[in-house]
Amino acid sequence: MDAILLQILNGLDKGSAYALIALGLTLIFGTLGVVNFAHGALFMIGAFCAVTLSRILTLSHQVVDETRKDFLGNPLQVDVPYVYDWFGEAGGSAIIDWAVPLSILFAIPIMLLIGIIMERGLIRHFYKRPHADQILVTFGLAIVLQEVIKYYYGANPIPTPAPAAFTGSFDFGAALGFDPNTIIYPYWRIIYFAFAALIIGAVFAFLQFTTYGMVVRAGMADRETVQLLGIDIDKRFTMMFGIAAAVAGLAGVMYTPINSPNYHMGMDFLVLSFVVVVVGGMGSLPGAVLAGFLLGILESFASMKEVLELLPGINQIIIYLVAIIILLTRPRGLMGRKGVMEE
Amino acid sequence: MFGLNKRDTGLIAIVTVLVILAPFILNPFPEGSAMAQFNAGYPDLMQRFVIFGIFAIGFNLLFGLTGYLSFGHAAFLGVGSYGAIWMLKLFSLNVIPSIIMGVIVAGIFALAVGFVSLRRSGIYFSILTLAFAQMSYALAYSVLTPITGGETGLQIKSTDSPLLSNLEPGEIGRASLFGLDMRSSFEIEMGDWLFTFNTGYYLAGIVMILAFYLAIRITRSPFGMMLRAIKSNQQRLNYTGLNARPYTLAVFVISGMYAGLAGGLMVAMDTQVGPERMFWTASGEVVLMTILGGAGTLIGPVLGAGFIKYMENIISKINKGILEQWFAFMPDGIEDLLITLVYPFVGKGWHLTLGLMFMAVVIFLPGGLVEGGQRIGRVFRRRDRKSEHAEADAAKQRNTPAE
Numbered sequence: 001m002d003a004i005l006l007q008i009l010n011g012l013d014k015g016s017a018y019a020l021i022a023l024g025l026t027l028i029f030g031t032l033g034v035v036n037f038a039h040g041a042l043f044m045i046g047a048f049c050a051v052t053l054s055r056i057l058t059l060s061h062q063v064v065d066e067t068r069k070d071f072l073g074n075p076l077q078v079d080v081p082y083v084y085d086w087f088g089e090a091g092g093s094a095i096i097d098w099a100v101p102l103s104i105l106f107a108i109p110i111m112l113l114i115g116i117i118m119e120r121g122l123i124r125h126f127y128k129r130p131h132a133d134q135i136l137v138t139f140g141l142a143i144v145l146q147e148v149i150k151y152y153y154g155a156n157p158i159p160t161p162a163p164a165a166f167t168g169s170f171d172f173g174a175a176l177g178f179d180p181n182t183i184i185y186p187y188w189r190i191i192y193f194a195f196a197a198l199i200i201g202a203v204f205a206f207l208q209f210t211t212y213g214m215v216v217r218a219g220m221a222d223r224e225t226v227q228l229l230g231i232d233i234d235k236r237f238t239m240m241f242g243i244a245a246a247v248a249g250l251a252g253v254m255y256t257p258i259n260s261p262n263y264h265m266g267m268d269f270l271v272l273s274f275v276v277v278v279v280g281g282m283g284s285l286p287g288a289v290l291a292g293f294l295l296g297i298l299e300s301f302a303s304m305k306e307v308l309e310l311l312p313g314i315n316q317i318i319i320y321l322v323a324i325i326i327l328l329t330r331p332r333g334l335m336g337r338k339g340v341m342e343e
Numbered sequence: 344m345f346g347l348n349k350r351d352t353g354l355i356a357i358v359t360v361l362v363i364l365a366p367f368i369l370n371p372f373p374e375g376s377a378m379a380q381f382n383a384g385y386p387d388l389m390q391r392f393v394i395f396g397i398f399a400i401g402f403n404l405l406f407g408l409t410g411y412l413s414f415g416h417a418a419f420l421g422v423g424s425y426g427a428i429w430m431l432k433l434f435s436l437n438v439i440p441s442i443i444m445g446v447i448v449a450g451i452f453a454l455a456v457g458f459v460s461l462r463r464s465g466i467y468f469s470i471l472t473l474a475f476a477q478m479s480y481a482l483a484y485s486v487l488t489p490i491t492g493g494e495t496g497l498q499i500k501s502t503d504s505p506l507l508s509n510l511e512p513g514e515i516g517r518a519s520l521f522g523l524d525m526r527s528s529f530e531i532e533m534g535d536w537l538f539t540f541n542t543g544y545y546l547a548g549i550v551m552i553l554a555f556y557l558a559i560r561i562t563r564s565p566f567g568m569m570l571r572a573i574k575s576n577q578q579r580l581n582y583t584g585l586n587a588r589p590y591t592l593a594v595f596v597i598s599g600m601y602a603g604l605a606g607g608l609m610v611a612m613d614t615q616v617g618p619e620r621m622f623w624t625a626s627g628e629v630v631l632m633t634i635l636g637g638a639g640t641l642i643g644p645v646l647g648a649g650f651i652k653y654m655e656n657i658i659s660k661i662n663k664g665i666l667e668q669w670f671a672f673m674p675d676g677i678e679d680l681l682i683t684l685v686y687p688f689v690g691k692g693w694h695l696t697l698g699l700m701f702m703a704v705v706i707f708l709p710g711g712l713v714e715g716g717q718r719i720g721r722v723f724r725r726r727d728r729k730s731e732h733a734e735a736d737a738a739k740q741r742n743t744p745a746e
Contacts, residue, residue, distance in 0.1 A: 035466055125706070131466055132412050136634055137705040139627065143698030151687050151695065271473065271623060278470045313486030320474035320481075327467060328459065 002178040006185075007300045009172065013189040013258060015296020016196030017043075020251035021273040022280060022288035023200060024244035030220050030283045031237045034123055035131055037138035040270025041145040042245045045114065046252025047261035048149055049107035051158050054099035057083055098163045103253045108246050115245025119238045142267065150263040162188040162257035188257050195254050199247060200289055206243075207285075216240055275323045281336025291334055295319050351559050354642060358555055362548040365389055366538045373535030380660055386528060386541035388656050392649045393544070393551040394608045399632045399644030400551075400558045401601020405594055406630075407639035408562065408570035411461075413595075414469045414626050415476025416602055418456070421621030422479065423449035423603025425490070427610040428497045435507035436516045438525060438546070442607035449603020450596055457595035461588060464577070476626055483618040496617030518614050520546055525611055543612045550608060551645075554601060559641055561597070570594055631697070635704050637711030646712050651697070658696060661689040 021043055028036045060079040068076040084092035095102065122141065126134045161167070170190060172183035207213035219226045219233040226233045252261070259265065272295075280291030301307065303315035314321075326333060347355065361368065370384030383389070402416050426448030430441035460471040483491040491497065501515045510516055518525045525543040532538075561567050572580050573587045580587055610616060619625070628651070636647025666685060670678045688696045708715050 122706075129709075132410070133705060133709065135412070135466070135469070136630070137702055139630075140698050140702035140705060143694055144702065147692060147695035147698060151692060267624075271477065274470055275474060278467060282466070313482055316481035316485055317478040320478045323474050324459065324471060327463060327471060331463065331467070 002182045003304070005172070005178075006183045007304055008297055009183065009185050009189075011297030011300035012193045012293065013296075014299065015293035016193050017251050017255055017269065017292075018273055018276045018296050019289045019292025020196050020199060021248055021269055022276040022292045023203060023285060024248040025273060025277050026280070026283060026285050026288040027203070027244040027247070028241055029277070030285070031216065031240045032119070032123065032127065034126060034134050035138070036123070037135050037270065038118070038142040038145065039138075039244075039248055040266035040268075040273065041142040042111065042114070042248040042266070043252040043255075043269055044149065044261065044263065044266030045145065046107050046111060046249025047160075047256050047265060048153060048252075049110055049249060050100050050103035050160055050253045050256045051153065051261055053103040053106045054096070054160055057081065057096050057099050057102075100160060100162055100253065100256055104250060107249045107253045111246040111249030112242040114249075115242035116238055118245070119241040123241070142270070146263050146266065153263065155263060157260035157262040159260045160256040166191060166257075192254050192258065196251070199250060203243070203247065204285070212236065272319060275319055279323050279326050279333055281333030284333070284335040287333060287335030295322065298322060345556070347556075347559060347563075351563070351641075355552070355556055355559065358642070358645065359552050362393065362552060365392070365544075365548070366540055370536060370538055374537050375535070380665070381657055383653050383656065384539065386526075386539055386544050388652065389541070389544045390547050390608075390612050391652050393547045394605050394612070395629070395632065395648040395652055396645040397547075397551050397554045397608065398602055398605035398629050399636070399648040400554055401598045401605070402629045403633045403638060403640075403644040404558060404561060404601065405598035406633060407644075408567060408574060409591055409594060410574035411464065411591065411595070412469050412630070413460075413472040413598075414623065414630070415456075415472035415474070416598070416629050417623070417625035418472075418476035418479045418621045419449040419453050419599040419602035420606040420609075420625070421483065421616070421618065422452045423606030424610050424616040424620055425483075425497070426603070427607035428499075428614065428616050431499060431505065431516070431518060431610065431614060432497070432503045433505055435505050436519055437507070438518050438520055438607075438611035441518075442550075442604065442611060445607025445610065446600050446603045449606065450600040453596045453599020453602075454592070457592050457599070461591050461595060473623060473626070476621060477623055480618055480621040480623070483621060491618060492616070494618070496615060498615045518611050547608050547612065550604065554604065555641075555645065561594075562641060566590070566593075631701055633711075635701060635711055637713030640711070640713045643711050643713040650712065654697070654700075655693060658689050659691070659693040663690075 021039060024042070025036060025039050028034055028039070058081050060081040062077045063080045064075045065078045066075050068078070070076045081092060081096065083095050086092070087095060118141070122137065123134075126137060166187040169184045169186045171180055172178075172185055174180040207217055215226065215231055215233070216236050219231075219236065223233055252266075255261075273292075276291045276295055277288055279295065280287030280289070298318055299315065302311075302318040307314060330336075345352070366384045366389070368384075369389065370382045372378035372382055383392075398416075398420060402413070405416075406412055423445035427441040427445035430444040431438070434440055434444075456472065456475045460468055460475065463471060484493060487493075499516050499518075503516060504510050504512075505516060508516060520542065523542050525546070526541075528539050528541040530537060530539050569585075569590050573591060577587055606620070609620075629648075632647035632651050633644045634647070635650060636645065637643025663682065663686060666682045666689070667678070670681050673681065686692070688699075704711060710717070
């Protein structure tokens with residue numbers, strides 16, 4: 001029992017990332033009808049927003065420290081971040097420590113902007129072109145974005161730690177009445193899951209309970225009629241693209257402490273996220289979220305030692321295998337609607 | 344000739360001449376000159392031109408004719424490579440059986456993958472092929488290590504002694520064609536120029552010409568017509584009582600066999616395989632080649648493959664020193680500015696250039712380089728003759744997409 005619980009928990013953080021990316025992909029597909037292969041790149045850019053902010057925060061100037069001497073007896077030159085000057089030493093170090101959570105605020109406007117520029121500048125011209133062209137142009141864009149990041153940040157992963165307060169682990173075993181130390185789960189992963197749930201909830205609430213969201217949903221159902229009613233639906237769809245980009249970006253920001261960001265992380269996630277979208281059902285938002293968590297958890301079950309002894313290597317292929325089975329038995333995916341992308 | 348019409352005969356004649364004379368054509372600059380780094384006439388690169396040409400021709404048969412975008416084609420190339428290298432390791436050092444083995448293995452694998460994937464179309468088909476390719480990659484990397492050599496891949500080792508060869512104990516076998524070493528080259532020196540004629544390259548070149556010929560025949564056949572009908576309207580085809588599945592499956596297997604042929608040839612040249620040959624970026628690369636050259640055209644994929652491989656080799660060789668040499672004649676400030684502007688796009692930044700180029704082609708030139716050439720040709724023709732003639736000609740060209 002505790003082993004099963006542990007695997008479910010382990011699957012949640014990866015599942016959260018899949019779900020968030022797949023949600024954005026589906027949002028774009030549902031509103032604009034575009035298959036966005038550059039979505040993984042947006043996830044990666046979000047992660048690098050966190051890297052950038054923590055670099056900005058640690059920008060320092062050199063100060064001569066009279067109290068400390070180097071080996072020649074001269075006063076030591078010390079790097080002092082500017083934030084220390086502004087907020088005092090304690091405040092400054094706290095801000096640097098909390099760089100990743102702070103990046104959320106930093107990343108939202110940037111990602112919105114990138115999303116809107118992308119939609120207005122490039123994707124807009126591809127609505128009437130075949131899906132293959134959309135895939136190809138966004139694939140090209142993904143390569144470009146990835147290479148730009150590689151040029152500025154290098155090819156190596158950049159460790160970006162979580163705030164010190166969250167570095168420990170939580171002992172679920174003890175809390176739930178199992179033996180202590182059987183189910184140990186890092187705090188940051190709990191936060192990641194909670195954060196993902198919050199974002200997903202917010203997106204759904206936005207679509208379900210606001211007038212803006214209602215119009216967007218109406219536009220997804222019947223774009224032409226909404227336009228006939230005198231509503232500028234294109235503008236709202238552009239906004240939705242920005243929001244989808246922001247969701248992917250935030251998923252990336254919060255993922256940095258779990259996996260140090262590198263330039264190809266987006267592509268690694270993208271392939272799997274696409275599988276997730278297809279499994280969930282093209283165009284279905286709840287399907288995307290459900291499939292994301294489901295596949296994340298399945299993946300972590302497949303990497304259990306007992307399973308691996310029975311079926312070696314299954315952890316590497318489980319997601320693809322499930323996708324193949326689902327596509328062949330339920331062609332529309334788990335919760336796909338009729339008539340979406342069927343020809 | 345050979346059942347081809349005049350234009351196709353001309354096309355294949357041009358390709359043949361280009362392949363035979365490639366060592367001359369690709370080495371236009373004398374040894375040791377500043378431009379020598381743009382020479383592409385060395386065996387390794389020329390082999391890659393023709394092998395990836397074969398791969399792209401095969402991919403184009405599927406994508407260009409039927410419109411099914413496979414995102415997992417590298418898997419067939421990889422599987423073919425593994426089949427070929429085992430043949431070299433166990434059976435004979437002659438490359439012919441190993442290449443044939445590569446084609447057969449890839450064909451069988453393509454039959455299995457195609458049988459499942461072709462039940463769906465559109466993006467679902469892309470995802471299914473991608474899933475199969477990623478699965479093969481992951482399996483080759485981990486569980487199938489006894490067969491695939493895992494991360495290190497497979498090479499011909501001194502412990503291998505193929506059935507039909509009499510190697511000394513401890514001697515490392517070399518791939519050969521009836522005793523002709525694949526790596527042997529014949530060099531001609533003419534003044535400052537050095538031309539290399541490599542056995543492996545010519546074998547691959549001949550195979551490519553044959554593959555190209557076969558592709559033309561397939562495209563022009565009733566079968567090829569059927570495939571284009573699938574692309575333009577599958578539903579209408581179904582209404583007329585025809586089932587498209589056997590046709591798509593047949594072309595999928597043929598396309599996979601082309602990939603296996605390319606894989607077998609790769610093994611024949613460098614006698615090694617690794618799982619990274621099946622990674623999805625490799626599948627993406629052949630898509631790029633085909634689109635860049637012109638999907639659905641005959642010569643496009645070959646052009647695209649050559650273009651990408653040439654650029655990859657040449658652009659990634661340019662470094663800061665070379666840039667400084669080029670811009671040395673300019674005033675210092677402008678020189679530095681130009682170097683800073685150009686530097687991100689060359690050397691290690693080659694993929695950035697590729698991505699931008701690719702986007703530009705998809706946005707502005709959906710027909711690829713071939714369409715670019717046609718447009719330029721049309722402009723000139725319009726200038727030559729008066730407008731009516733040219734219009735009719737252009738319309739005719741538009742109606743025959745397979746060119």
